[in-house]
Amino acid sequence: xxxxxxxxxxxxxxxxxxxxxxxxxxxxxxxxxxxxxxxxxxxxxxxxxxxxxxxxxxxxxxxxxxxxxxxxxxxxxxxxxxxxxxxxxxxxxxxxxxxxxxxxxxxxxxxxxxxxxxxxxxxxxxxxxxxxxxxxxxxxxxxxxxxxxxxxxxxxxxxxxxxxxxxxxxxxxxxxxxxxxxxxxxxxxxxxxxxxxxxxxxxxxxxxxxxxxxxxxxxxxxxxxxxxxxxxxxxxxxxxxxxxxxxxxxxxxxxxxxxxxxxxxx
Numbered sequence: 001x002x003x004x005x006x007x008x009x010x011x012x013x014x015x016x017x018x019x020x021x022x023x024x025x026x027x028x029x030x031x032x033x034x035x036x037x038x039x040x041x042x043x044x045x046x047x048x049x050x051x052x053x054x055x056x057x058x059x060x061x062x063x064x065x066x067x068x069x070x071x072x073x074x075x076x077x078x079x080x081x082x083x084x085x086x087x088x089x090x091x092x093x094x095x096x097x098x099x100x101x102x103x104x105x106x107x108x109x110x111x112x113x114x115x116x117x118x119x120x121x122x123x124x125x126x127x128x129x130x131x132x133x134x135x136x137x138x139x140x141x142x143x144x145x146x147x148x149x150x151x152x153x154x155x156x157x158x159x160x161x162x163x164x165x166x167x168x169x170x171x172x173x174x175x176x177x178x179x180x181x182x183x184x185x186x187x188x189x190x191x192x193x194x195x196x197x198x199x200x201x202x203x204x205x206x207x208x209x210x211x212x213x214x215x216x217x218x219x220x221x222x223x224x225x226x227x228x229x230x231x232x233x234x235x236x237x238x239x240x241x242x243x244x245x246x247x248x249x250x251x252x253x254x255x256x257x258x259x260x261x262x263x264x265x266x
Contacts, residue, residue: 001248001251004250004252004256005255005256008253009256009260010257010259012252013025014026014031015060015065015068016057016060017052017057019056020052020053020054021052022048022052022068023068024069024072039056040058041059042061042222042226043056043058043061044060044061045063045064045067045107046103047064048067061083061102061103061104062082062083062104062108063083063103063104063106064107065077066107066111066185067107067111069111069113070111070112074113075113075259075262076113076114076116076255076258076262077255078115078116078248080118080121080151080248080251081118081119081121081122081151082104083120083124083225084102084104084105084120084125084133085100085101085102085129086100086101086102086123086125086224087207087211088125100221101132105129105138108133108184108185109136109137109183109184111185112178112182112183112184113186114174114185115187115188116190116251116258117187117188117189118149118189118191118247118250118251119148119149119150119151119191121151122151122153122203122204122207123207123211123229123232127158130148133187136184137184138184138187139184140160141160141163141164141170141187141188141189142189142190143188144163144190145163145190146159147159147160147191149189149190149192151192152192152198152232152240153197153198153203154191160189167257167261168261170186170188170258170261171261171262173186174186174258175262188254190250192247193246195246196239196242196243196246197243198239198240198243203240206236209235214228214231
């Protein structure tokens with residue numbers, strides 16, 4: 001991702017909570033420590049204060065990344081897929097039927113950045129997530145696509161209302177949005193690269209299997225996403241990891257192109 005961003009002429013800066021400091025621009029030595037995954041907690045927007053006060057190391061979700069980066073004045077961010085409304089776990093008793101909803105959505109509604117991704121994670125309820133994006137007033141722009149991508153696959157069956165075919169077109173839409181004083185981020189979506197995109201049916205079957213295992217193992221809340229993503233990777237023989245890496249690089253490149261265009265307008 002860093003190489004793709006720098007190749008376009010933009011500056012790459014990762015977010016984290018580093019020993020209790022909310023950071024935009026993680027140093028190489030700090031990143032190396034984080035990649036060892038020793039005593040590094042998952043930090044969403046609501047967890048930032050506690051992580052800072054306890055001087056913890058925290059790897060940031062999309063929500064926490066938005067909170068840190070927008071406060072620091074960054075205008076564009078790249079990620080893999082956003083969080084959203086979760087599917088119901090198979091076999092969940094009626095009294096426990098509370099739909100988990102990612103804090104990413106609320107932070108997208110108030111942080112005012114351009115966010116480039118491959119749609120929402122395939123393990124989610126995509127139609128429900130699409131409706132929440134609409135309700136929260138978050139504009140969604142498809143780049144080179146008329147369909148909301150499904151992270152590992154290009155197809156979700158959800159038609160987009162806005163399409164752009166170049167970074168300058170995206171930048172123009174974002175500039176017009178923010179000129180109105182709108183607080184929401186502009187969500188920019190593009191499908192995963194065609195050579196690594198997976199068939200939607202294959203992914204969905206793997207997700208259903210993984211969700212069943214999550215329910216059987218008693219996995220709930222914030223732990224569902226990493227558990228299910230790891231299970232789906234196993235179900236697909238590791239193909240989702242290849243797709244994930246490729247779409248991250250592609251999203252970083254597009255985000256950098258948009259950032260360079262926006263900077264030229266200042």
